[in-house]
């Protein structure tokens with residue numbers, strides 16, 4: 001069994017970054033909400049535990065706590081921000097709210113005593129830039145702890161009980177603004193917890209194939225393909241694991257991009273020789289969405305309709321016990337509040353939150369623990385063609401969430417054409433691989449224009465392009481004005497129905513990548 005680290009989540013927006021840093025250093029880890037950690041430790045045996053930050057105050061009556069087992073199981077513990085504070089409070093120290101001396105943003109810590117957390121990078125007397133974000137602060141340490149670093153507003157910026165291997169930092173080593181935070185986390189996972197750092201995607205693939213075989217047994221599995229990277233990787237992985245027990249279905253929702261169906265059919269039927277049912281369900285989907293404009297309703301309807309279609313297909317092939325989905329780790333984490341965890345739900349990703357209770361099939365979700373870029377590495381490991389692996393993400397609900405308001409066939413056609421022009425220009429400019437995701441959005445607004453000698457009254461098209469590493473945070477892509485002008489001219493000239501183009505310059509947060 002590979003070494004692993006458990007991350008106990010107290011609801012920080014950057015908990016996933018801790019997981020990314022840990023995995024980047026070759027150590028497998030999982031995140032668990034604080035209220036499920038005890039249960040998790042029944043079957044998960046980590047070599048170290050990290051307590052995340054979180055929005056609560058340790059001094060509140062209902063403040064979330066780490067289960068006692070975290071501190072009694074004998075493994076090293078690292079508390080980050082809220083995690084440090086709750087560790088102190090739970091082990092007999094004291095934390096206070098500090099209204100006047102809150103610390104947000106860049107800060108500098110000074111090391112006052114050598115510590116394993118800083119080994120190989122910082123010794124006593126040296127300073128280091130870090131990122132702070134806290135209101136509460138530790139005022140008295142539990143027995144056995146000592147201060148190892150201070151900052152101007154945090155006299156307990158880093159603390160350690162080296163005999164029990166408990167460490168706490170008030171700052172966030174997982175964010176890019178703490179430039180050498182990754183090294184500190186690596187010291188915790190490798191030096192302090194003793195992880196070897198030998199976790200690779202090839203190893204993950206073998207473990208996952210064995211796990212799928214065990215889960216599925218001799219039963220049949222239906223796998224929905226969407227044209228995106230995730231579902232393609234799931235299908236190829238499952239094919240390697242269970243061969244003919246797998247039946248792939250490409251459901252054409254009527255809300256796919258131009259040419260999507262042909263590309264998927266080609267790849268699976270012809271390149272891989274994996275049998276594929278091509279189900280044109282566009283009438284069904286569009287009929288159910290008729291007149292619906294609320295984003296969450298759209299997502300729920302689409303999720304439920306997918307299940308209807310999969311269940312019908314399962315019946316056609318004489319029954320299937322499982323449905324395979326390309327659910328990713330960020331979907332699982334973002335949906336945690338559905339099961340009572342600490343973070344807030346922004347959107348119900350249909351492949352997690354929107355599944356109807358009544359579904360008759362059990363789920364196989366082999367990518368549940370992976371981030372997007374890890375899925376790409378796995379895709380390459382499985383021999384998927386580079387142009388498929390490198391594709392921009394495409395959401396399960398498809399173009400439905402790129403047409404705010406009601407969806408009609410006419411709007412879908414207009415949007416598909418604009419999207420083709422936009423992506424064509426991005427490819428020609430050599431920017432496709434630099435950009436995480438780029439797409440056109442059709443706004444439910446008509447504006448007045450003038451073309452030739454005539455007045456037009458047509459839709460507005462918004463263009464979106466973002467850079468990101470995992471879709472959790474994103475920046476808009478800074479196209480040149482020349483480029484934007486060229487795309488705008490081409491869309492207005494070539495796509496009937498659009499007479500105005502705008503560029504979305506919102507980052508995530510505060511925006512999301514998709515418009516709905």
Ligand code: XMP
Nearest residue numbers: 349350351393394395396397471512513514
């Ligand atoms: P947001 O819009 O939440 O999107 O910033 C983050 C990433 O997730 C994709 N996305 C989805 N993928 N089913 C999916 O498979 C969904 O329901 C869904 N909603 C958003 C989005 O395209 C972006 O890459």
